[in-house]
Amino acid sequence: MKQSLQLKIGQQLTMTPQLQHAIKLLQLSTLDLQQEIQQALESNPMLELNEDSEQPKETEENSETVDFSSQQNETPKAEQTTNTEETSEEGDWQQNIPDELPVDTQWDDVYQNTSPSTNSLPAGDDSFDIDARNSEIESLQDHLHWQLNLTRMSDIDRMIALAIIDAVDTIGRLTLTPEEILASLIETYPELELDEVMAVLHRVQQFDPPGVAAADLQDCLLIQLQQLTPDTPWLAEAKMVVTKYLEYLGTRDYTQIMRRSRLKEPQLKAALELIQSLTPNPGESISPNTAEYIAPDVFVAKIKGRWAVELNPDIAPKLRINSGYASLIKRADSSDDNTYLRDNLQEARWFLKSLQSRNETLLKVASKIVEYQRGFLEYGEEAMKPLVLHDIAEAVEMHESTISRVTTQKYMHTPRGIFELKYFFSSHVSTDSGGECSSTAIRALIKKLVAAENPRKPLSDNKIAQLMAEQGINVARRTIAKYRESMNVPPSNERKRLV
Numbered sequence: 001m002k003q004s005l006q007l008k009i010g011q012q013l014t015m016t017p018q019l020q021h022a023i024k025l026l027q028l029s030t031l032d033l034q035q036e037i038q039q040a041l042e043s044n045p046m047l048e049l050n051e052d053s054e055q056p057k058e059t060e061e062n063s064e065t066v067d068f069s070s071q072q073n074e075t076p077k078a079e080q081t082t083n084t085e086e087t088s089e090e091g092d093w094q095q096n097i098p099d100e101l102p103v104d105t106q107w108d109d110v111y112q113n114t115s116p117s118t119n120s121l122p123a124g125d126d127s128f129d130i131d132a133r134n135s136e137i138e139s140l141q142d143h144l145h146w147q148l149n150l151t152r153m154s155d156i157d158r159m160i161a162l163a164i165i166d167a168v169d170t171i172g173r174l175t176l177t178p179e180e181i182l183a184s185l186i187e188t189y190p191e192l193e194l195d196e197v198m199a200v201l202h203r204v205q206q207f208d209p210p211g212v213a214a215a216d217l218q219d220c221l222l223i224q225l226q227q228l229t230p231d232t233p234w235l236a237e238a239k240m241v242v243t244k245y246l247e248y249l250g251t252r253d254y255t256q257i258m259r260r261s262r263l264k265e266p267q268l269k270a271a272l273e274l275i276q277s278l279t280p281n282p283g284e285s286i287s288p289n290t291a292e293y294i295a296p297d298v299f300v301a302k303i304k305g306r307w308a309v310e311l312n313p314d315i316a317p318k319l320r321i322n323s324g325y326a327s328l329i330k331r332a333d334s335s336d337d338n339t340y341l342r343d344n345l346q347e348a349r350w351f352l353k354s355l356q357s358r359n360e361t362l363l364k365v366a367s368k369i370v371e372y373q374r375g376f377l378e379y380g381e382e383a384m385k386p387l388v389l390h391d392i393a394e395a396v397e398m399h400e401s402t403i404s405r406v407t408t409q410k411y412m413h414t415p416r417g418i419f420e421l422k423y424f425f426s427s428h429v430s431t432d433s434g435g436e437c438s439s440t441a442i443r444a445l446i447k448k449l450v451a452a453e454n455p456r457k458p459l460s461d462n463k464i465a466q467l468m469a470e471q472g473i474n475v476a477r478r479t480i481a482k483y484r485e486s487m488n489v490p491p492s493n494e495r496k497r498l499v
Contacts, residue, residue, distance in 0.1 A: 022354040026361060026402070029409035030295050030315045037316055037355075046325055046341070046348040050318040140170060140212075140286040147207045153200075156189060160200040164213060172212040172220070172283030174201075209282035217280055218246050224278045237263060237271035249275075252496045296413035298366040298421075300377065307377065309367045311359055312413075319355070321348050361398070365406045368395045369424050376424070377414060381444035386428030386436045429479075431472045442468070442475060443483050450489055458492040 015023070028036060041047050144165045153161060163185060167176040176184075178197045185192055204213045205223050214220035221242045228235055241249060245257045249272075258268055279285065299310050329341050369392065375383030389400045389407075396403075407421035428436040449467060453459045459467070461480045468475050484491075 018350050018354075021350060022357050023405065025354045025358050027405035027408060030297055030411075033316055033358075037319065040348075040351055041319070044344050044348050044351070046321050046344045047319050047351065048322045050320040138286070140168065140172065140283045141165060143286045144168065144204070144207055144212070148204075151203070153203075156192070156196070157200050157203075159189070160185065160192075160197055161204055164197075164201055164204050168213050168283070170283050171281040172209065172214070173281075174213050174215050177215070209279065209285050211279060211282040218242060220280065220282065221246075221275065221278050224282075225274075232274070234267070234270045234274050237261075237267060238274045241268075241271050242275060252494060254496075294411050294418055296411045296418050297362060298410070298412045300366075300370055300412055300414045302377075302415070307370050307374065309363065309370055311363055316355070319352060321345070321352070361396075361402070362406055362410065364396050365392060365398075365403060366412060366421065368392050369412075369421060371395075373424050377416065380416065382441050382448070384424075384426065384438045384440040384444070386438040387425050388427075389425060429473060429475060431474070437473050439483070442473065442479075443487055445471075445473070446480065446483055447487060447489070450484075450495070453495075455495070455497045458495040460492045 025033065025036065041049070145162075148158070148161050148165065151161075160181070163181050164174070167174055167181060169175050178194060178201060181201075182192060182194050182197050185197075201213065205211075206227070207213070210227050211220040211224045214223055222239065225235065225239050225242065240261060241257065241263075245261060248254075248256045248260075254265075254268060257263070258265065261268075263271070295312065295315055297312055297315060299312060301308055325341060326345055328338075329345060330338055369387075370377065372385060372387050372391065375385060389403045393400045393403045407425070410421045411418050412421055412424075423440075426438040426440045428438055429442060431437055445468060446464060449459060449464055461477045461484065464480050464484075465475055465477045468480075481491075489495075
């Protein structure tokens with residue numbers, strides 16, 4: 001083939017560095033945004049915290065009030081009062097600084113990178129406790145070792161107990177048999193016998209939490225029952241059910257249990273209440289608590305009959321440009337120091353503009369979601385409307401990818417609880433009347449039907465589908481099963497219980 005040069009004209013969409021930075025901030029969660037702001041404060045001398053006390057009321061800043069007038073068939077109107085106060089005093093030092101870089105330019109090609117400080121403390125953190133930061137949460141193994149240290153044992157018995165504790169998993173089950181524990185110690189202690197291992201095992205099983213180091217569920221329940229006082233009501237019946245009829249208890253076949261054990265229904269019910277008071281996984285009570293607390297990005301409240309939407313003012317500190325450093329920039333100076341200040345000033349302006357754009361977009365999207373899901377706020381999950389990203393994207397005139405970034409890991413505080421913005425989006429199911437019902441509303445209806453069912457004869461998935469069809473919602477049985485499993489609702493045979 002002969003090589004040749006050709007000229008072509010075409011269009012190509014390329015994001016500017018400014019747009020790339022704005023998109024990066026838009027998709028950050030609250031925690032990541034705080035870290036990004038802290039890093040910017042440490043690396044850019046032009047940025048500083050705005051600690052002025054003379055600020056407008058927080059309820060009037062970054063808020064949007066949505067008027068839902070149900071008495072008229074008018075489109076809901078939104079009155080936005082977004083704070084647009086200036087973050088710096090602009091002077092001559094801002095001249096000759098471009099608003100945007102060319103599309104074919106990278107940030108590193110124009111502005112020098114500044115590495116953040118690694119040994120500085122977070123802003124406003126006056127209570128830094130290094131011991132609290134480095135402290136470890138006690139695990140089940142640590143809890144058992146602590147009790148072992150308080151127990152008088154011989155050296156051999158202590159080594160056996162350590163081997164047993166090491167074989168206990170996080171829920172409190174023994175993962176090795178006594179024979180396997182003996183085989184692991186026989187080389188060190190040739191005269192060791194199985195009876196000694198069993199004796200130490202029984203002693204470890206008396207540790208807290210009750211039922212620890214059990215071989216299986218039956219052994220765990222029996223250990224807890226044996227630790228109860230002999231005068232406990234229905235203790236003998238509970239031991240008999242756990243020992244002989246645990247398999248039928250798992251399938252809730254109460255008829256077989258009563259027929260084989262010759263217990264009457266009130267007696268079996270009392271024994272089951274005692275068994276249900278036990279802990280099947282005792283190790284979970286000692287497991288570290290990994291709960292994560294969520295700081296909502298948006299607050300929604302009904303004020304004087306109107307739903308008000310406002311941003312959380314505490315999720316990010318207020319920033320401004322340091323006017324002292326900015327005044328040092330000289331217009332015609334091309335020295336290294338002046339170039340360094342000019343570069344950081346441009347980066348600071350872009351950062352503040354991106355933060356403002358993020359807040360405006362988040363407020364706009366949250367307000368539209370409140371408009372669409374007014375029924376949920378008023379009446380609950382059963383009134384949730386079908387909603388997809390495309391609906392909000394058309395309403396706010398943005399791309400669906402932007403809506404997806406805004407609603408990811410962003411949370412809304414409502415009178416009904418804290419929900420991720422993604423929670424308000426759900427698929428739809430057609431109704432007999434020609435309308436639509438959201439999947440969230442269907443889940444709420446399933447939960448309502450299951451809560452009101454007869455415990456002796458729980459509703460099957462097919463029966464739930466028939467009851468919903470009577471309400472005009474046609475849902476297949478397999479869809480009911482899928483939604484039920486997603487809510488961790490057991491099937492009908494496992495929901496059966498004695499009244």
